[in-house]
Amino acid sequence: MKKSISLEKIGFYVADSKFFKEFKQEYPEIESNSYLILKEWEIIRDSKDIKRDLSLLEQYEKEIGQPYLWNALVADRRIYFGKKYAYDQDYKPRFSHERMLSILQEGLKRIEVFFDEIQPSFIVSFQCNTIGDYLSYLFARARNIPILNLRPTRIRNYFYCGETVMEPSDHLQEMYEQFLKYGIDTSLKDEAAKYLQQVQKAHAMYEGVVLSSNKPPGMVNSKKKPFNLLKLKSLLDLLIGEYKFRFGEYRDDNHISSYIGHFVGQRIIRPWRARMMERRFRNLYVRSKDLPLLNYAFFPLHTEPEVTLSVYSKPYRNQIEAAR
Structure with missing residues (x-):
């Protein structure tokens, strides 16, 4: 890629150490002198020992805040939520307020140096899920560097590029308003109608969607299976992963969750909750056949954590209060 489009300097902000390790085995050149790499887990590790400088943070906020730097922390579920964020609702932050500031x-500081060293002509990112995504966007905006933020359209497997990490995209909104004002080309209408017909006849699935199930959430097959060596290996992998998470190479990586916690959450806690909910509410659920007879307001909620709440719609992060 670098050769085909004649790029001079290329830099990558990487956030998941486990994935990066696996990627590096297949593409060892990623850590050659051809690329500059900024690793998020090293930022987390080094933040333990620094002295917080509120005046420095205030200076950064005046320069790039747009309007507050705290939003960069809120945007990252791995910092702002608890350690169990990946497999359970956990609203107690994994870090103290002071550590989050660190x-x-x-x-x-690290991203500013990264930008100074690369002097990028443009930035490419995918949605906005990490503190690095958000801070890079702020630096790019302050320096008038174009940003291409990839997002799934949820229509087949199409993506589009926004010019910020926020929604809606200015360009997309402009196109929408032009369609309202001047009408839509017949070929586009036909394409949309064709897509709707396909959805009505089949489904609206796209890559990344988990297949639906008739079982209550979290239900698993409780039928006992014979013990075998594969189970022993799985147990060993679980214990090794937990050790790496707590004491080893993953201890400073926010993208890695407790292996045992994840196992217990998925295999024990969630199935138990699903059974309790089904037992308690089975006679209280409103069935679809009853809806025409009722007066009601439909207020769909997001699963949490969710980028729509933490980045695009921060004032509505408390969904219960939003519904009230």
Whole structure:
């Protein structure tokens, strides 16, 4: 890619150490002198020992805040939520307020140096899920560097590029308003109608969607299976992963969750909750056949954590209050 489009300097902000390790085995050149790499887990690690400088944070906020730097922490579920974020609702932050400020300060300094070294002509990112995504967007905006933020359209497997990490895209909104004002080309209408027909006849699935099930959430097959060596290996992998998470190479990586916690959450806690909910509410559920007879307001909620709440719609992060 670098040769085909004649790029001079290429830099990557990487956030998941486990994935990066696996990627590096297949593409060892990623850590050659051809690329500059900024690793998020090193920012988290080094933030432990720095002295917080509130005046420095205030200076950064005036320069790039748009309007507050705290939003960069809120945007990252792995920092702002609890350690169990990947498999359970956990609203107690995994870091103290002081430590979050240290992470923010270290991230700002490292990303600023990263930008200074590369002098990028443009930035490419995917949605906005990490503190690095958000801070890179702020630096790019402050320096008038174009940003291409990839997002899934949820229509087949199409993607589009926004010019910020926010929704809606200015370009997309402009196109929508033009369609309202001047009408839609017949070929586009035909394409949309064709897609709707396909959805009505089949489904609206796209890559990344989990197949639906008739079982209550979290239900698993409880039928006992004979013990075998594969189970023993799985147990060993579980214990090794937990050790790496707590004491080893993953201890500073926010993208890695407790292996045992994840196992217990998925195999024990969620199935138990599903059974309890089914037992308690089975006679209280409103069935679809009853809806025409009722007066009701339909207020669909997001699963949490969710980028729509933490980045696009921060004032509505408390969905219960939003519904009230």
